[in-house]
Amino acid sequence: MFAIESDALSKVYKSGVFRRQEVPALTGFSIQVETGQIFSLLGPNGAGKTTFIKMLLSLAAPTSGSASVLGRRLPDVRVREKVGYLPENHRYPGYLTGEQVLRYFGALGGAPSGALPARISSLMELVGISQWRKMKVKKYSKGMMQRLGLAQALINDPEIIFLDEPTDGVDPVGRKEIREILRDLKRRGKTIFLNSHLLSEVELVSDRVAVLDKGHLLKVGTVDELTATGQAYVIGITGTLPEPVTVAARAFVIALSQQGENVTAECRTTAELNRVIDLLRRNNVEITSVTRARSTLEDSFISLITGEAHP
Amino acid sequence: MKIITLIRWTVRELAAKATLYVLAGISTLMLLFAALAMGTDSTSDGTTITFFGKPASPPVTHEALADLAGKIEAGFAGGLFLGIVVFGVFGTAGVITDALEKGTVDLYLSKPIARWELLLGKYLGSVAAIFLNILYFIGGLWLIVGAKVGVWNIPFLLSSFLLTYVFAALYAIVTFFGVVSRNMAIAIIGGILYFMLIAGPLEGRQTGLYLLSESGVYRGILDGLYYIFPQIPAMESGAIHLISGEQAQVTPFVQSFLSGGGILGVAAWLLQRRDF
Numbered sequence: 001m002f003a004i005e006s007d008a009l010s011k012v013y014k015s016g017v018f019r020r021q022e023v024p025a026l027t028g029f030s031i032q033v034e035t036g037q038i039f040s041l042l043g044p045n046g047a048g049k050t051t052f053i054k055m056l057l058s059l060a061a062p063t064s065g066s067a068s069v070l071g072r073r074l075p076d077v078r079v080r081e082k083v084g085y086l087p088e089n090h091r092y093p094g095y096l097t098g099e100q101v102l103r104y105f106g107a108l109g110g111a112p113s114g115a116l117p118a119r120i121s122s123l124m125e126l127v128g129i130s131q132w133r134k135m136k137v138k139k140y141s142k143g144m145m146q147r148l149g150l151a152q153a154l155i156n157d158p159e160i161i162f163l164d165e166p167t168d169g170v171d172p173v174g175r176k177e178i179r180e181i182l183r184d185l186k187r188r189g190k191t192i193f194l195n196s197h198l199l200s201e202v203e204l205v206s207d208r209v210a211v212l213d214k215g216h217l218l219k220v221g222t223v224d225e226l227t228a229t230g231q232a233y234v235i236g237i238t239g240t241l242p243e244p245v246t247v248a249a250r251a252f253v254i255a256l257s258q259q260g261e262n263v264t265a266e267c268r269t270t271a272e273l274n275r276v277i278d279l280l281r282r283n284n285v286e287i288t289s290v291t292r293a294r295s296t297l298e299d300s301f302i303s304l305i306t307g308e309a310h311p
Numbered sequence: 312m313k314i315i316t317l318i319r320w321t322v323r324e325l326a327a328k329a330t331l332y333v334l335a336g337i338s339t340l341m342l343l344f345a346a347l348a349m350g351t352d353s354t355s356d357g358t359t360i361t362f363f364g365k366p367a368s369p370p371v372t373h374e375a376l377a378d379l380a381g382k383i384e385a386g387f388a389g390g391l392f393l394g395i396v397v398f399g400v401f402g403t404a405g406v407i408t409d410a411l412e413k414g415t416v417d418l419y420l421s422k423p424i425a426r427w428e429l430l431l432g433k434y435l436g437s438v439a440a441i442f443l444n445i446l447y448f449i450g451g452l453w454l455i456v457g458a459k460v461g462v463w464n465i466p467f468l469l470s471s472f473l474l475t476y477v478f479a480a481l482y483a484i485v486t487f488f489g490v491v492s493r494n495m496a497i498a499i500i501g502g503i504l505y506f507m508l509i510a511g512p513l514e515g516r517q518t519g520l521y522l523l524s525e526s527g528v529y530r531g532i533l534d535g536l537y538y539i540f541p542q543i544p545a546m547e548s549g550a551i552h553l554i555s556g557e558q559a560q561v562t563p564f565v566q567s568f569l570s571g572g573g574i575l576g577v578a579a580w581l582l583q584r585r586d587f
């Protein structure tokens with residue numbers, strides 16, 4: 001059984017006056033997330049990441065397609081007894097203290113009130129906000145809010161935890177702590193679904209990654225599979241690359257882009273790199289340097305996205 | 312029960328806001344005024360109620376004194392009701408719109424609660440908070456009149472429920488506007504304008520709006536509207552009548568229950584269809 005499964009899930013938002021304007025947020029999205037994995041959905045702003053989670057939690061209704069969570073076909077309220085959610089830009093009633101937020105939302109999640117105080121203490125300890133437990137959340141800093149949000153997502157001891165940009169606004173030490181928490185949850189058999197555009201974050205913890213852009217799934221695989229697509233080389237040149245050269249090179253390399261006087265070419269083999277260099281030389285482009293860039297998930301992410309943007 | 316949790320925490324939410332304290336503050340001043348000012352004056356002809364020693368009427372018999380006390384209580388209740396409409400709606404409209412705000416609604420709805428449950432819990436939470444306010448004032452005044460005048464007017468005490476009921480009917484409209492607009496100002500304006508510009512004129516349509524046209528269709532529409540929306544003024548005067556020991560009609564209360572329930576139902580249906 002998959003923890004999360006979606007089949008050709010699509011969402012078209014209707015907005016504007018008389019709901020005449022249509023925004024396709026997600027198109028034919030099919031993925032499977034295995035139980036006990038950390039799965040990340042990666043994509044630029046507006047790709048449809050949040051929309052996907054919202055449909056799984058019945059916050060938005062799918063336009064077409066279907067999905068199931070924990071083996072239950074959606075929509076099904078009972079699913080939400082077993083999931084935790086850290087929404088992006090989450091806001092709590094400001095008059096509550098951190099501790100009260102956990103008590104309130106814990107009770108709404110169905111936690112037995114007797115067990116709550118002990119669980120709240122240990123969770124606040126875990127996410128590092130114990131010293132602010134009695135402070136009103138309207139005085140919380142962004143990072144503190146994010147930590148509280150994580151504790152809130154965990155309050156009902158969920159089987160699946162949906163985290164939408166969990167490290168947004170958290171300092172580097174905090175990010176590392178959150179990664180540790182995620183790994184620990186995974187060790188305890190929980191499934192974690194992460195949304196992020198912070199690629200370096202995802203790379204360190206994810207078992208599998210899906211790359212999404214403009215509502216379309218571009219790629220799914222392990223971090224290794226995604227980064228093993230090619231080797232990026234940075235070719236220093238003077239001036240800008242003529243457009244026909246860019247087009248010609250893109251015909252055979254995985255991706256090619258220029259930032260200032262650096263051309264980044266993602267090639268499958270060194271022969272391909274040499275073809276690029278030949279092409280540049282034939283077109284009188286002056287090469288000043290060639291270096292091998294370590295291909296990170298970030299690079300393949302960007303090349304996937306830009307490759308899509310300029311086919 | 313999730314809905315009980317929602318109600319309890321909504322009352323807490325309102326206890327943390329200033330607006331309802333204004334109402335409670337005004338209530339307290341009125342109660343102090345009543346406690347200080349009210350007294351009785353007995354002569355061989357009978358007894359009367361006094362304010363700062365000034366008799367409110369010529370001395371009357373014991374039964375008539377109870378009537379007089381009822382009339383005074385009814386006057387206070389009418390004043391209280393206006394306060395509830397203004398400060399109560401101002402103070403509680405945000406309960407609905409805050410819960411539906413982006414970032415907050417996601418949290419609520421990711422929990423195993425249905426949308427109608429969230430709406431009903433928030434609605435009843437506000438009504439419960441207003442009930443506490445009403446009970447404080449009515450209960451306080453009931454004690455003062457009882458202690459000072461010796462008239463223990465049970466219908467007056469029970470009118471706490473009726474006045475809460477009237478507020479609840481009005482609050483269904485505030486909730487509706489809150490759900491549709493997700494904007495506190497619009498929810499408040501919707502509720503207050505309904506009370507002032509629609510409910511009142513519809514109630515008095517026979518001596519007002521009817522005169523604009525003789526057309527049967529026009530008058531039929533007015534009557535239809537009157538029976539579709541909660542009859543706030545009719546219920547308010549019904550409650551006042553009961554306090555002063557007179558008869559009151561039941562129909563406005565039944566009609567408003569159906570109407571308010573229908574409006575809440577439409578609001579819940581709209582909420583159910585929405586994408587967040």
Ligand SMILES: Nc1ncnc2c1ncn2[C@@H]1O[C@H](COP(=O)(O)OP(=O)(O)OP(=O)(O)O)[C@@H](O)[C@H]1O
Binds near residue numbers: 014023043051586587
């Ligand atoms: N409630 C809504 N009504 C109309 N359009 C919406 C709504 N929510 C999202 N959209 C649109 O759907 C698209 C996808 O949005 P979504 O929030 O899923 O992106 P995202 O990948 O989470 O982006 P980000 O990284 O910025 O959070 C966007 O074009 C957005 O404008």
Ligand SMILES: [Mg+2]
Binds near residue numbers: 049050051088164195
């Ligand atoms: Mg998002």
